[in-house]
Amino acid sequence: MTEKLKFAFYWAASCGGCEIAVLDIDEAILTVAGAADILFWPVAIDTKYKDVEEMPDGHIDVCFFNGAIRNSEQEHLAHLLRKKSKVLVAFGSCAATGGIPGLANLSNKKGVFETVYHENASIENPEGVEPEPSSEVKEGELTIPVFFDTVKTLDQTVDVDYYLPGCPPPTKLILQAVGAIIKGDLPPKGSVIAPAKSVCDECRFERSEKRIAKVRRIYEVEKVDDKCLLEQGILCMGPATRGGCGGPCMDAYMPCTGCGGPTPNSLDQGGKMISALASILGIEDEETLTDEDLEKLLDGVVDPVGTFYKYGLPSALIKRRVIP
Amino acid sequence: MSDFEPVVVAFLCNWCSYAGADLAGTSRLKYPPNVRSIRVMCSGRVDPVFVLDALKEGIDGVLVAGCHPGDCHYQSGNYKTNRKMKLIQRLLKDLNMDPRRVRFDYISASEGQKFADVVTEFVQTLKELGPNPLKGECQ
């Protein structure tokens, strides 16, 4: 009998949904358990941080790491797990591209603290207290990790071998990745373990008209028809997003918001979406449209950063808001 | 700030703007030497990613120029690029980068003077804006 593989799962700045996604492979977890020993999995097994420290380097065969890097402790764990693992997988949008918590790059620590601890409607904080990495209470000293200004992806922190995008990654892709690992049939280092196609390629709707007269907010649309949402004027990130999910959002008559990350061969999800939008929005009478009318049309694209980089601002070409 | 010399990348359409720039050169028109020109077959070929990447690399300003309305050899590459550039500007604004760091213009093959004027004006604006805040930032 060949020796069993050694797996580890870990989360950093994440929501726990990636862990639930692993639980959601249901009985397939038994296949995994048959082929691999899970050495470390906060949600399901009691292994300690210290146990990991005591492992020899490279002891873990594959570590699935979810969550972005937001504070000093997560950074430390990323380094530790990198050292102890032969293969490190950035699991889920947060680890792979920064995820929704990565939108905090529109601000910085000061901005976050101001809102959360001073300005919020229910705060009573006349003395202006803020959490501090180290603080004296009457009984002694208390410490908490240092909160960073900028959210980073896993590969901006340590070397990453594979990426499994999605928020959370679709069950099918998880099974596929785990299957490939068990068979020892891994793609080249640096690969994204997901199909090389866009969400549109998998969507139940087809893009046919390829033109829209105006952008509409989803709540303004009285009845969403059974056809491509983008062509109904609803901003759908499908063309700029990597597939693999099968398009569950459109099944619920909601647009893709881009959790699969950029399409293959695209450096920047927002850049790609701008291209896609520019080729269909306002082409009806482009020859006669004045610049002013065009601007008005583009006013419909509100919050471009939050819309185009919902799951990946930290990994965009321009990774954060410039804060003087 | 006065001795700051911005670095500009210009994506110029082969059929019109690139020829326009050429004409500006051969006519010995005076314009600032800050521009590195890149010839493209049509302004429509300019992917927003090129623009964002240039800014990320610390380039101070990106100019894209194409054929006048109606003149694009590929019919509507220039209109499309106009829309792209406007969207990029909106993106930059929200990232707190001055949208004036990117510029789109129609420049024909015969408009050597317009090319020189656009470049002069653009470089002046960039001088006022100062260096790209992303410059030197290890991203």
Place this chain on the structure above:
Amino acid sequence: MTTSIVIDPITRLEGHGKINIFLDDAGDVDNAYLQIPELRGFEKFAQGRRAEDMPQITSRICGVCPVAHHFAAAKALDSAFKVDPPSAAKKLRELMYCGYIIYDHILHFYFLGGPDFVVGPDAPPGKRNILGVIEKAGLEIGKEVIKHRAYGQRITAILGGKATHPVNGLPGGVSKGLNEDERKEIEMMAGSSREFAKFSLQLFEDIVLKNKDYVELITKGPYQLKTYNMGLVDENDKLNFYDGLIRVTDPSGGELIKFPVEDYQKEIAERVEKWSYMKFPYLKRVGYSGFTDGAGSGFYRVGPLGRLNAAEGMATPLAQKEFERFYSTLGGRPVHSTLAFHWARLIELLYAAERALELATDEEITSTHIKNPVGEPGEGFGVIEAARGTLIHHYDVDEQGLIKTANLIVATTNNAGAITMSVRDAAKGLIKKGEVNDGLLNMVEMAFRAYDPCFGCATHSMPGSMPLIANIYDKNERLIRSIRRD
């Protein structure tokens, strides 16, 4: 006076939630601090986002209870856009919500918190998990547990597009209706879940209530905390997860206040402490008086026990019976025992399944009128009962439909003060003269786990089973002893 014990649980791994216990010169407990070392700052980066994105953005606060944030946000948007969703849309939301409660309560009882009881608090730690439960209760039951947890997820996926991070919530209703095939499937799953809930209560009865030691542990022991209780109630003061008024009862069970979520700023304030990233809410009209319990302290409890104590009953027949039995067994209302959370959770599981069945067989549930046109945006408030307690979203939306400000008071944060005190009191009752042992840490852990604290909400780690490490330092901060409980 420098001896401190650091309990660094972070779920099953150090890092995301930490308890420090300080001993005095005599070696008795002087004080305890619950520290939350993480923050992601959703309220900040919500600013400037499209309002309609909030249900999906805020669901990423927690992947265990995404549905709670999803609909708290959708309700806040209904209010901000001045639109009342059609009755079918409300029912669809509530039905999906029941699916979420079924999944989450099963997850907690069988996978995370319940093993303490089912397998036993002093069983070897390696057995105190779902596998231990299966071993004790049998493989067949293990399969039922897995099946019904998956049913809960499936109900959410049918209605919401995805189980984790659903997408159907919109201002004015939902994006997707229910067809007859889907309805039938949900009806089947709800019916089956009701039977499973009954079974779970029976299991609790057999294993816990028939064991005198356990009952003693629940009703006596160091697990009593006399606080206010908070939860949503319907027009008959019956417990409700999806909608209603926020009712607060006092430590002796009388109604203190009942208010619509619009008034929350009048009633709730949050304190900031420099030693934790988590905030500490308290009742304004009572006031903050330090980490003490009793009627003079504004701290309150939410979650299953808080809800039962804050309501006058359950709106479904079987759950109502259990509600009555709960109070008659535990000596009347209100119940202050922290460990009673587990029982309360199962009663709620039964209610959620019964309610899901009612909704799945409601004539209107397959209606196609599932959303209403919105009005002009403005300020909006939404409240819902997350599995772990009252959850409030409050937004200010500008005329472009973008978020100006967002304030969130999440379930576990509401319990922050109470959890800190419960841990401190458990430690006080159990640590004497500097004597710290393994069993003690287990007991402290139980105090903590009963709340099913979800620092995914307050910060991000998973609820439930948390191993503990206690490091004991001497006066020179030299580590003299380290105790681990896995």
